[in-house]
Amino acid sequence: MTPAPKTYVRPMNRWWMRHPAYRRYLLREGTSVMVAAYALFLLAGMVCLVLGEAAFNLWRGFLQSPVSVIFHLAALAAFAFHAWTWFKVMPLTTPPIRFRGRSVPDRMIFRAALWAWGIASLILLVLAMRFL
Amino acid sequence: MSQTRTIMIECLRYDPEQDQAPHYRTYEVPFTDEMSVLEGLQYIKDHLDGSLTFRWSCRMAICGSCGCMVNHQPILSCQSFLRDYYPARIRVEPLEHFPIVKDLVIDQSDFLGKLESVTPYLVPAQPLTPEDGPNLQTPRQIEDYLGYAQCINCLLCYAACPQYGLNNEFTGPAALALLARYNADSRDAGQKTRMEVVNAEEGVWGCTLVGLCSEVCPKHVDPARAINRNKINSTQDYFLRFLAPFGRGS
Structure with missing residues (x-):
């Protein structure tokens, strides 16, 4: 049997530098770290609530601090970007949708998702302003 | 007849019998507007360096043999034109993520x-x-x-x-x-x-x-x-x- 030819395998170091699409992908995935961080922050609030009034007031006090405001703004930006990219790839993850025998175009699914997002956010905002 | 210009093509070279690792070699290639990257490589092989090795067959994006990386973008070299890269030089490498057999040829x-x-x-x-x-x-x-x-x-x-x-x-x-x-x-x-x-x-x-x-x-x-x-x-x-x-x- 002929021996297998000697081949050269290139290393993958700094692979994200090779294409802008890779950096966009890492940014998209990276924003989910912020989503997780915010979930932990809310969990901390719940733990404080269980611990008692003093602990919960301490947590609420922290909400007013500049660090918290910056954290919230950063989280909002990360959430918005993450949601936007999530809706962008949504048509790739949904089963084929047909309407009157024709496939629904990707941009329609994307727009529908954006509208649903906008309306849901608006309802939440109205409810929050009314009851809080 | 379109005008002839010259583009620099930087090619990854690897000879398994001589090289420990790949290196790059640059060629000056005269081209006309209708010439594809594949035709640029063929010019190198025919006129400048007969040892350059690459795969190709149909020249019309049907056979799928001539894929390579041009400036880190995977492309079919028969479907990409030198005029679109000129005046910048182009870097041609074998398809990423596959073992290199020789020059632009990968093990599939x-x-x-x-x-x-x-x-x-x-x-x-x-x-x-x-x-x-x-x-x-x-x-x-x-x-x-x-x-x-x-x-x-x-x-x-x-x-x-x-x-x-x-x-x-x-x-x-x-x-x-x-x-x-x-x-x-x-x-x-x-x-x-x-x-x-x-x-x-x-x-x-x-x-x-x-x-x-x-x-x-x-x-x-x-x-x-x-x-x-x-x-x-x-x-x-x-x-x-x-x-x-x-x-x-x-």
Whole structure:
């Protein structure tokens, strides 16, 4: 049997530098770290609530601090970007949708998702302003 | 007759009998507007350096042999034109994520094994003979798989996929798109055989939707869509196994 030819395998170091699409992908995935961080922050609030009034007031006090405001703004930006990219790839993850025998175009699914997002956010905002 | 200009083509060179690692060599290539990158490489081979090795065949984006990286972008060299890169120099390298055999030639055997693993042919529900007559389909049934059936196995999608580069156990875009192509065919009854490949860690779950595979595909196969739609099937298959333990799987 002929021996297998000697081949050269290139290393993958700094692979994200090779294409802008890779950096966009890492940014998209990276924003989910912020989503997780915010979930932990809310969990901390719940733990404080269980611990008692003093602990919960301490947590609420922290909400007013500049660090918290910056954290919230950063989280909002990360959430918005993450949601936007999530809706962008949504048509790739949904089963084929047909309407009157024709496939629904990707941009329609994307727009529908954006509208649903906008309306849901608006309802939440109205409810929050009314009851809080 | 269009005007002749000169472009610098920087080519990755690797001779397994002499080199420990690849190096680059730059060539000055005269070109006219209608010349493709492939024709630039052919000019080098015919006039400047006969030892430059690369694959090509049809010159019209059908055979899928001439894929390579130009400035880190996977392309078919017959379908890309030197005029679009001029006056900048171009860097031509073999397709990323595959072992280099020589210069621009890569070893495709890993892909061929994966292609075989997805049962890339029709598996009829019952054995058919020519006497059974033609296996008819409606235009709508053809539409379900026609996009995926355009794959020419050029491997640009594998060169675009960092997940395959980081872990080549991943079945990869083209093989999984072809899997979806046969699963979507009304004449096929082989879904169950292919499900093992879909469900595996190296199957559809190896994909994290970087999405570049679909962008670089010269035939608009859209492997990212094929793979991510199969994630739904894989999830259903997983849960249905609990609901109907005697009916599916095993």
